[in-house]
Amino acid sequence: MQPEPPKTPTPxxxxxxxxxxxxxxxxxxxxxxxRLHGIGPIAGLAILCVAGTLLNPDFxxxxxxxxxxxxxxxxxxxxxxxxxxxxxxxxxLSVGSMAALIAGCVILLMNSLGxxxxxxxxxxxxxxxxxLLLGAVFGLAHGMLITRGRIEPFIVTxxxxxxxxxxxxxxxxGGAITLDxxxxxxxxxxxxxxxxxxxxxxxxxxxxAVIGALILNRTAYGRYVQAIxxxxxxxxYAAVDVDRIxxxxxxxxxxxxxxxxxxxxxxxxxxxxxxxxxxxxEAIAAVIVGGTTFRGGAGSITGTVIGAILLSVISNILNLxxxxxxxxxxxxxxxxxxxxxxxxxxxx
Amino acid sequence: MSVGVEFDKIVKSFGPVxxxxxxxxxxEPGRVYGLIGENGAGKSTLMKILAGYEAxxxxxxxxxxxxxxxxxxxxxxxxxxxxxxxxxxLADDLGVADNIFLGHERKRGLLLDDRTMRKxxxxxxxxxxxxxxxxxxxxxxxxxxxxxxxIAKALARKAKLLIMDEPTATLTPGETERLFKLIAQLxxxxxxxxxxxHKLDEVExxxxxxxxxxxxxxxxxxxxRNVTRQQMANLMVGRExxxxxxxxxxxxxxxxxxxxxxxxxxxxxxxxxxxxxxxxPGEILGFAGLVGAGRTELFEGLLGLREHHAERxxxxxxxxxxxxxxxxxxxxxxxxxxxRKGKGLHVAFGLRENLTLMALKRYxxxxxxxxxxxxxxxxxxxxxxxxxGSLEIRASSLSGGNQQKLALAKVLxxxxxxxxxxxxxxxxxxxxxxxxxxxxxxxxxxxxxxIIISSELIELIGLCNRVAxxxxxxxxxxxxxxxxxxxxxxAYATGTHYATGTS
Numbered sequence: 001m002q003p004e005p006p007k008t009p010t011p012x013x014x015x016x017x018x019x020x021x022x023x024x025x026x027x028x029x030x031x032x033x034x035r036l037h038g039i040g041p042i043a044g045l046a047i048l049c050v051a052g053t054l055l056n057p058d059f060x061x062x063x064x065x066x067x068x069x070x071x072x073x074x075x076x077x078x079x080x081x082x083x084x085x086x087x088x089x090x091x092x093l094s095v096g097s098m099a100a101l102i103a104g105c106v107i108l109l110m111n112s113l114g115x116x117x118x119x120x121x122x123x124x125x126x127x128x129x130x131x132l133l134l135g136a137v138f139g140l141a142h143g144m145l146i147t148r149g150r151i152e153p154f155i156v157t158x159x160x161x162x163x164x165x166x167x168x169x170x171x172x173x174g175g176a177i178t179l180d181x182x183x184x185x186x187x188x189x190x191x192x193x194x195x196x197x198x199x200x201x202x203x204x205x206x207x208x209a210v211i212g213a214l215i216l217n218r219t220a221y222g223r224y225v226q227a228i229x230x231x232x233x234x235x236x237y238a239a240v241d242v243d244r245i246x247x248x249x250x251x252x253x254x255x256x257x258x259x260x261x262x263x264x265x266x267x268x269x270x271x272x273x274x275x276x277x278x279x280x281x282e283a284i285a286a287v288i289v290g291g292t293t294f295r296g297g298a299g300s301i302t303g304t305v306i307g308a309i310l311l312s313v314i315s316n317i318l319n320l321x322x323x324x325x326x327x328x329x330x331x332x333x334x335x336x337x338x339x340x341x342x343x344x345x346x347x348x
Numbered sequence: 349m350s351v352g353v354e355f356d357k358i359v360k361s362f363g364p365v366x367x368x369x370x371x372x373x374x375x376e377p378g379r380v381y382g383l384i385g386e387n388g389a390g391k392s393t394l395m396k397i398l399a400g401y402e403a404x405x406x407x408x409x410x411x412x413x414x415x416x417x418x419x420x421x422x423x424x425x426x427x428x429x430x431x432x433x434x435x436x437x438l439a440d441d442l443g444v445a446d447n448i449f450l451g452h453e454r455k456r457g458l459l460l461d462d463r464t465m466r467k468x469x470x471x472x473x474x475x476x477x478x479x480x481x482x483x484x485x486x487x488x489x490x491x492x493x494x495x496x497x498x499i500a501k502a503l504a505r506k507a508k509l510l511i512m513d514e515p516t517a518t519l520t521p522g523e524t525e526r527l528f529k530l531i532a533q534l535x536x537x538x539x540x541x542x543x544x545x546h547k548l549d550e551v552e553x554x555x556x557x558x559x560x561x562x563x564x565x566x567x568x569x570x571x572x573r574n575v576t577r578q579q580m581a582n583l584m585v586g587r588e589x590x591x592x593x594x595x596x597x598x599x600x601x602x603x604x605x606x607x608x609x610x611x612x613x614x615x616x617x618x619x620x621x622x623x624x625x626x627x628x629p630g631e632i633l634g635f636a637g638l639v640g641a642g643r644t645e646l647f648e649g650l651l652g653l654r655e656h657h658a659e660r661x662x663x664x665x666x667x668x669x670x671x672x673x674x675x676x677x678x679x680x681x682x683x684x685x686x687x688r689k690g691k692g693l694h695v696a697f698g699l700r701e702n703l704t705l706m707a708l709k710r711y712x713x714x715x716x717x718x719x720x721x722x723x724x725x726x727x728x729x730x731x732x733x734x735x736x737g738s739l740e741i742r743a744s745s746l747s748g749g750n751q752q753k754l755a756l757a758k759v760l761x762x763x764x765x766x767x768x769x770x771x772x773x774x775x776x777x778x779x780x781x782x783x784x785x786x787x788x789x790x791x792x793x794x795x796x797x798x799i800i801i802s803s804e805l806i807e808l809i810g811l812c813n814r815v816a817x818x819x820x821x822x823x824x825x826x827x828x829x830x831x832x833x834x835x836x837x838x839a840y841a842t843g844t845h846y847a848t849g850t851s
Contacts, residue, residue, distance in 0.1 A: 214715070217716075218715040218716050219712060219714060219715065219716060220708040220709055220711075220712040220714075220716065222716075223701065223705070223708055223716065224708070226697075226701075227694060227697070227701075227705055230694045230696050230697060231690075231694055231695075231696075233690055233691045234690070234691055234692060234693060234694050235694075235705075236653070236673065236691075237653075237673055237683065237685050237691045237692065238673070238705045238706050238758070239672075239673040239674040239676070239677035239678075239682070239706050239762070240674065240705070241672065241674045297696060298696070
């Protein structure tokens with residue numbers, strides 16, 4: 001009785017055809033619309049790139065591409081973690097503030113380690129490890145409050161959004177926390193260094209994305225995340241350890257925030273109350289533009305990566321051309337999000 | 349006051365799939381019609397067309413001789429046609445009166461006229477025999493009461509033709525009786541009733557005429573008194589239906605084997621008190637009782653989904669304690685929920701993902717092995733007789749009966765020693781029911797323990813070695829095969845066994 005077009009039985013056609021797409025919802029026999037939807041983000045990105053090239057020859061250069069990708073890396077890494085949280089049916093509004101607080105704490109730690117006579121290299125390494133650890137701890141706190149405390153993720157992370165940024169502001173005395181010069185030199189290759197002409201953050205972004213896609217699509221944990229987002233009750237009755245999986249998901253996002261932050265700190269060498277401002281919205285936008293449904297259950301890391309790149313390409317094009325004022329950057333991105341959401345409407 | 353309905357060559361297609369083929373028949377006002385057919389026969393689609401939820405792809409619907417084209421359910425309601433969905437359309441957080449007038453609020457100027465609505469609500473509530481305050485939140489009502497609210501809502505809309513889709517699926521025998529009285533009373537008042545049900549005994553009892561659908565066509569229309577239940581079943585499936593139940597096998601009871609599962613004084617606060625039972629290898633143990641007797645909650649407690657305590661629980665002779673369904677599954681006990689869409693299956697997931705979810709660790713090495721999963725799916729489709737054109741569809745694309753078979757395959761996939769099946773044939777047509785009964789018999793014959801919670805007494809009597817009866821959270825009796833009868837089960841379930849000879 002379902003309006004599914006009857007497909008010829010093709011048992012040989014293994015469903016692993018597209019391993020980076022959300023498995024569950026998308027293996028079903030697809031209509032042309034759904035298929036169009038699957039390639040929507042990449043088609044959108046391609047169109048944007050063609051338009052960019054036509055509008056300004058500088059757009060289609062290697063340097064510009066690297067520039068865009070490096071800028072995307074921070075949001076992109078966070079978006080990969082956010083993708084898991086959203087697929088599981090949750091949300092994390094605090095990632096921008098969390099990044100700011102992690103940045104501040106990391107700089108403070110590095111400075112004090114450096115001052116205590118440790119070699120700058122060791123101080124930087126310890127600081128970077130601390131960034132990941134702190135992210136995991138914040139994620140753990142979110143996860144426990146959401147599962148054990150039974151508070152809505154929206155509320156928990158709305159609370160921590162305020163808390164993290166306020167503490168950073170307090171530690172910074174309202175100004176900025178700055179990395180000592182000697183440490184700065186030791187730390188700068190993490191952002192400015194490059195391998196095969198590609199900057200380090202881009203490499204990290206790529207590695208995080210690949211690992212994320214593997215975890216989501218090829219591990220039991222990834223399947224559980226989708227199962228919980230699709231229907232938490234069914235998952236619970238199907239012997240899925242829902243609470244544990246959710247906690248891990250928030251921790252994973254925390255680690256991603258930590259990773260993005262440790263790449264970001266050497267760029268400016270300081271943390272201020274405006275560090276990471278509105279990153280949460282950009283990360284969520286990247287996930288949604290990438291085709292993950294906000295209600296959870298199904299989504300894709302590939303889409304998220306493309307979504308993140310697509311959003312920075314938009315601002316890059318606005319910067320390079322003068323058709324639309326660069327002040328309207330956020331407006332253009334906003335329109336894109338709404339259009340994507342409009343298209344998703346069809347997928348129940 | 350009644351309406352005459354005429355379907356003339358109604359066709360309905362979803363994309364390339366045609367689900368209704370030239371359906372033509374007429375309904376006279378003031379009668380009770382039974383509409384029966386297997387899942388996927390097109391009953392629900394036809395009724396959705398009649399009630400304005402779907403538009404026909406071809407053909408004509410006439411009301412009192414006028415061709416009509418409903419733009420939505422409100423247009424149908426304006427003609428006095430109201431469909432009561434199987435899953436109710438009630439706003440849980442609103443009051444009873446608010447729900448009755450939802451979308452048709454009485455107003456005084458710009459403001460709601462609460463006083464009039466409450467008064468009118470009280471009138472229709474009295475008509476349906478529901479004694480609750482019109483301000484009561486629907487959330488606080490039990491299922492049977494919610495249904496009465498739905499009917500009251502229909503009455504408040506001056507329904508002349510009432511379509512009821514599986515209204516007794518979640519009702520107890522007592523509540524069902526009340527509903528039948530109400531249907532008779534409404535019918536006496538001139539309301540036409542279209543009654544969709546899988547329960548042929550009910551159709552036989554309350555309808556004047558029965559219309560049988562199969563594969564999107566009307567295949568028979570008979571006066572109810574002229575056909576037997578067996579004939580109805582045969583017409584529905586289109587073949588002779590041999591015995592519905594597999595022959596009973598004796599459980600291993602006689603061999604004095606160790607019970608597989610032994611539960612001593614399990615208490616789930618608020619739901620079940622000191623319940624003790626045991627299951628032998630190869631035994632099918634039934635749990636009978638009214639809705640609200642605490643059967644589902646008892647087992648949710650056992651699984652660690654609810655707060656519970658027990659004197660002792662043994663699985664395979666070893667003392668155990670389940671903290672979560674995960675824990676239970678690891679130790680060899682799985683549970684199939686009565687609520688297929690809400691707790692049983694991920695309907696938006698593919699068949700493969702559903703099948704392997706409970707035993708996913710088996711396929712993680714550590715990367716999931718889709719080939720092995722696919723192989724498991726092929727085997728399960730074969731073993732469980734899941735009818736599907738493609739393996740690459742979502743669970744929601746399967747018919748109800750096939751979804752249920754998939755759900756069964758899922759809870760058996762971890763290879764449990766004891767499996768608890770809560771309403772294993774709810775909302776499933778006769779043909780699939782029979783398949784499921786034989787499958788259940790097969791698991792038991794493999795030496796597993798099977799526990800079946802069911803509201804269909806025939807099912808418990810036909811399938812189980814023993815049946816435990818619960819009432820108000822307490823175990824009333826455990827009946828052996830030779831003492832099993834509908835009368836005895838009802839007597840224990842309702843607490844009337846003290847009186848002599850009641851049933």
